[in-house]
Amino acid sequence: MPTKLSLKHGRIDLSHGAGGRAMTELIDQVFRAEFKNPLLDQLGDQAIIDPLPAQRLAFTTDSYVVSPLFFKGGDIGSLAVYGTLNDIACAGAKPLYLSAGFIIVEGFPLSDLKRIAHSMAMAAHAHQVMIVTGDTKVVEKNACDGLFINTTGIGVLDDHFLPSSPQPTDRVVISGDIGDHGAAIISQRENLSFITDVLSDSAALTPLINLILTASPSLRCLRDPTRGGVAAVLNEWAQQFRVGFLLEESALPIKTPVRSACELLGLDPLYLANEGKVIAICPAAEAERLLATMQQHPLGQNAAIIGTVTSDPQAFVQMKTRIGGTRLVDWLAGEQLPRIC
């Protein structure tokens, strides 16, 4: 019985989160219509999933609060799918199922919600994952400034990849240009016309990661450098494994407008968020092959070897600068850019 969604002035109101008819209509006509799959069609308050292969699972959650909701190169919908897929893929797992929880402010335009749901559906479909269960809450004006999305994902692990401690002389390989997502968001917020041609790199890394896992049999670690950027990932690993890292500034792949924006705004690209890049640590002997493999994939064209693992009980991340000095790449101390993802 496809009835038209009853809503005033094309906007979501509190009734769409109240558990009654309006909510059911919204779910049917926006979310079920877009995410269409037999598991979601079970309705009920949960998805029932057939037994998974007897493999370990990867389970991950992220809430997305990015502002603006629509940005150059993506939107909160595809970002919420890719971001969670990427966290699963970085464990060497194959993403299978996603949940989606929406918190929407009353007055939110239905057209924007449909656009976001469509973007999520396309992103999930392209990477063979199903959005199988969800939740919708609507809050009053001033209780939230737009739309937040939580996605939580389940993947099954391919036991090929067992992360291990980086070893001195191992290489640090990044799959491409650093800081594009952060720069795209800043340029849009600050209206910086000279970086308008920088798009967010928001993308699903699963196909690239599959190649990486094949190319480097002794791969140590894999992580997508999102919030906190490359600096955060390397510092976390340094602390976790009690090793050091030495980056080579001249080797960092950074787009010219991103570099310019950073200079102008006093930002360091090593702390800018990426949403379609991966950092891999592998033995030196496997690095060139890994690099060549990455570069053959559209998501890895600008891949580069950017540094080396060092023996350092103090677990410092350092960088050899262009002018020959060495500087510390510490954790981000404060907040560079809120609402980046």
Place this chain on the structure above:
Amino acid sequence: MPTKLSLKHGRIDLSHGAGGRAMTELIDQVFRAEFKNPLLDQLGDQAIIDPLPAQRLAFTTDSYVVSPLFFKGGDIGSLAVYGTLNDIACAGAKPLYLSAGFIIVEGFPLSDLKRIAHSMAMAAHAHQVMIVTGDTKVVEKNACDGLFINTTGIGVLDDHFLPSSPQPTDRVVISGDIGDHGAAIISQRENLSFITDVLSDSAALTPLINLILTASPSLRCLRDPTRGGVAAVLNEWAQQFRVGFLLEESALPIKTPVRSACELLGLDPLYLANEGKVIAICPAAEAERLLATMQQHPLGQNAAIIGTVTSDPQAFVQMKTRIGGTRLVDWLAGEQLPRIC
């Protein structure tokens, strides 16, 4: 290296969501300290879970936006654990793992966050589920009015219970008094002194549901009547299975102060949210035994048989009133109470 959490005036700021050192400290000292378990201690962006039994899984998500955060009988933390456990349990599944995603406004008191995390930890621990992965976002003032929590859960299905269509003459059994959660929240928001002794019924239903599954081998359906209340659950089932329901008003268990509050405020208890009740549909022949079993459990002491399934191609939910008439119990049309869960 337990360092003290560096924060100004005991409040969360944007740096606690920035992916740098402040975020790591917050996670270590609040969430990991409370949720302590080996899976969460893996760190990384995902939890790696050992292979599950070769059984079907229940997978469910809910975002919690309840206001106020602390209410009589509970808080957003325990509610976020119980609510998601209950959705898993209502599928006849055993809850195992939870994720937790936090969206926090800058300036939120650390003491409140700790209290909420502690409440979640106690709730999870009491019911043998582990919070194994999480995410923390901090948004600017005015972007959110406090704290939102998403929990997403995985459970394994006991194949004993396969939901089936309710049949005419089946009985509708509720596990206890209706509307306590909704009434507790209203009384606190509206400062209604005469219902201050009503507590939210927020609780984990897993132990009660285990008893129900044993007591009624031919159980048809099970659901917790949260947002939208008893009326929403029955209307959803009516539409899904093309049956009718006939409730008996005099049989509805409702606390006197809840009834008074509803009369005063023009609310219908059938639409009030419950957070620790379950509705079961079972064959008439099993109803008395099911009722007696429920009543033996502390969460089911006031259980009652409140109605019957009818043959009705129009899928109406109706109620025989105290004065002998019959009225329609339609879906909730608008919004009775925003931010109830």
